[in-house]
Amino acid sequence: MPESDTERVMVDIETLGLEPGSAILSIGAVTFSENGLGDEFYREISLESCQEAGLQIDADTLEWWLSQDEAVTGVLTGGDSLTDVLGSFYCWFPNGAEVWANSPSFDCKHLEAALDAAGMTEPWEFRDQRDVRTLRSLPCAAEVEMNGDEHDALDDAKYQARIVSETLRSLRTVAPQDGESR
Numbered sequence: 001m002p003e004s005d006t007e008r009v010m011v012d013i014e015t016l017g018l019e020p021g022s023a024i025l026s027i028g029a030v031t032f033s034e035n036g037l038g039d040e041f042y043r044e045i046s047l048e049s050c051q052e053a054g055l056q057i058d059a060d061t062l063e064w065w066l067s068q069d070e071a072v073t074g075v076l077t078g079g080d081s082l083t084d085v086l087g088s089f090y091c092w093f094p095n096g097a098e099v100w101a102n103s104p105s106f107d108c109k110h111l112e113a114a115l116d117a118a119g120m121t122e123p124w125e126f127r128d129q130r131d132v133r134t135l136r137s138l139p140c141a142a143e144v145e146m147n148g149d150e151h152d153a154l155d156d157a158k159y160q161a162r163i164v165s166e167t168l169r170s171l172r173t174v175a176p177q178d179g180e181s182r
Contacts, residue, residue, distance in 0.1 A: 006033075006097075006098055007031065007094045007096065007097035007098065008031065008032050008033060008097060008098045008100055008130075008161075008164070009029050009030070009031055009032075009093060009094065009097045009098070009099050009100065009124075010029060010030050010032055010100045010101070010132075010157045010158070010160050010161035010164065011027065011028070011029040011099055011100070011101050011107050011108070011111070011157060012027075012028045012029070012101065012102065012107060012153045012154070012156040012157040012160065013025075013026065013027050013028070013107050013110055013111060013153055014026045014072075014075055014151060014152075014153050015061070015110055016047070016050075016056075016057045016058055016061050016062055016065070017056055017057065017058035017061050018058065018061065018106075019056075019058075020109040020110050020112065020113035021054075021055060021056055021110075021113045021117070022055060022056050022057070022058060022061070022110060022113075023045075023047055023050035023051065023055040023056065023057050024045050024050060024055065024082070024110060024111070024114050025044065025045060025047075025065075025075045025076065025079070025153075026042070026043065026044045026045060026075050026079070026152075026153040026154075027041065027042070027043055027045070027085060027089055027111070027153055028040075028041070028042045028152070028153030028154030028155070028156060028157040028158075029041040029042075029089070029092070029093075029154075029157050030154070030157050030158050030161050031094060031097070032161040032162075032164065032165045033165065034165055034168045034169040034172055035165070035169070036162075036165055037158060037161055037162065037165065039092075040154060040158075041088075041089060041092045041093075041154075042153065042154040043079075043080060043085040043088060043089070044075050044078060044079035044080065044085075045079045045080060045081075045082050045085050046078065046079040046080060046081060046082070047076070047079070049079075049080075049081040049082040049083070050082050050114075052082075053082050053083075053114070053117040053118055054117050055082070055113075055114060055117055068151060069149070071149045071152075072149050072150075072151045072152050075152075075153075082114065082117075082118055083118045083120075086111075086114060086115055086118050086120055087120070089123075090115075090120060090123045093123035093124070095123075096128075097124065097128070098124075098128045098129075098130050099124040099128055099129055099130065100129075100130040100131070100132055100160070100161070100164060101129070101130075101131070101132065101160075102131070102132035102133055102156075102160050103131050103132070103133050104129040104130070104131055105131075108122070108124075108129055132160045132163065132164060135163070135164055135167055136163060136167075138167070140167065140170060140171060141163065141167050142162075142163055142166035142167045142170060144159065144162045144163045144166060146159050147159065
């Protein structure tokens with residue numbers, strides 16, 4: 001089976017709400033293939049700029065964030081403007097790449113709502129969205145240890161990308177090669 005030339009990006013975001021249109025605290029993303037991880041993207045976003053764009057803050061989610069480990073609550077302050085971060089992410093995202101998330105119905109929908117609020121469009125096609133949860137539900141899914149901090153967008157994206165990368169690699173090695181019987 002030839003090596004896939006499909007470009008893939010794992011994306012993870014941290015938000016202040018469960019519904020699209022919520023403020024986004026940070027975006028973490030990493031390119032990956034069956035051979036491992038590649039380029040990384042990580043930026044934190046100021047809450048003020050999210051509110052100026054019309055994104056909402058959910059009180060219950062904010063309360064949950066305030067109860068988290070100090071290692072990840074720093075994302076609640078500082079950050080760059082929403083439009084700057086989204087513009088940088090758009091430029092960083094490889095043209096035509098698949099976008100993977102845990103799950104696209106959360107991460108991609110939130111990003112699409114934020115991009116829309118900023119007058120931008122998403123850098124992926126709807127048909128290129130892939131779900132980590134589906135892959136993880138397969139019996140052959142790789143078991144990978146988490147490195148870094150849970151609820152850190154880049155650490156989460158890298159962890160999820162490693163799961164997908166290792167699972168795809170194992171599928172590639174057990175799949176019949178061209179010309180072999182199935």
